[in-house]
Amino acid sequence: MNEGDFPEVKTGNGVDRDLAATANDRIKKAVVEIHGLKEAVASLEKTIVELDTKSQRLQQRIFWFTVVASIFAATQLLQAIDILISWFT
Numbered sequence: 001m002n003e004g005d006f007p008e009v010k011t012g013n014g015v016d017r018d019l020a021a022t023a024n025d026r027i028k029k030a031v032v033e034i035h036g037l038k039e040a041v042a043s044l045e046k047t048i049v050e051l052d053t054k055s056q057r058l059q060q061r062i063f064w065f066t067v068v069a070s071i072f073a074a075t076q077l078l079q080a081i082d083i084l085i086s087w088f089t
Contacts, residue, residue: 007025008022009021009022009024009025
């Protein structure tokens with residue numbers, strides 16, 4: 001932001017009216033900015049919920065992949081033990 005974003009309003013009715021008009025102008029700009037931020041926050045919250053749902057599904061898939069991979073690893077371990085026993089006997 002720069003000085004051009006907040007110009008002083010001149011009413012021609014005295015310094016106190018100029019200050020009041022300038023304050024009102026800045027308040028209006030702040031309200032518009034806050035309203036825009038509320039919309040952005042609502043959009044962000046919606047996005048977070050969607051990503052959380054997708055993340056939850058991915059976590060479940062990874063969990064079941066890990067379970068299946070562990071079962072395969074356990075069966076391979078049994079085969080490896082069987083091979084080692086046959087080497088030493």
